[in-house]
Amino acid sequence: MFFGEYLKSLRINKGISFVDFIKELKVSKTYIVDIEKGRIKPPTKKLQLEIVKILALKDEEKDEFYNKAAIDRNELPADIVEFIALDLCNLLLDDILQHSSCNTPLLLI
Numbered sequence: 001m002f003f004g005e006y007l008k009s010l011r012i013n014k015g016i017s018f019v020d021f022i023k024e025l026k027v028s029k030t031y032i033v034d035i036e037k038g039r040i041k042p043p044t045k046k047l048q049l050e051i052v053k054i055l056a057l058k059d060e061e062k063d064e065f066y067n068k069a070a071i072d073r074n075e076l077p078a079d080i081v082e083f084i085a086l087d088l089c090n091l092l093l094d095d096i097l098q099h100s101s102c103n104t105p106l107l108l109i
Helices: 003-013 018-025 029-036 045-055 059-073 078-099
Strands: none
Touching: 003 029, 003 045, 003 059, 018 029, 018 045, 045 059, 045 078, 059 078
């Protein structure tokens, strides 16, 4: 089963209508139809994260969702990219704090 088929089966199994799904995602009908039929690549990582929230996917479903999307997009899975980015930010912040000569705490907004 390719990504589009998997997305459609998840949406149907979660009881979310096509119309409600596209309204909540704020995308066109054609865009989702083309994804579900495999005519175009899966959505961007940002939209994948939004779909996961809307469908309230369980961990196992998320893993399969991200993996299928990554395979069809020829990319790393969105959840892995997010994890790596957060980890890199934490490493950078630790490095800044360790090498800072200032005794005043940093305020990050």
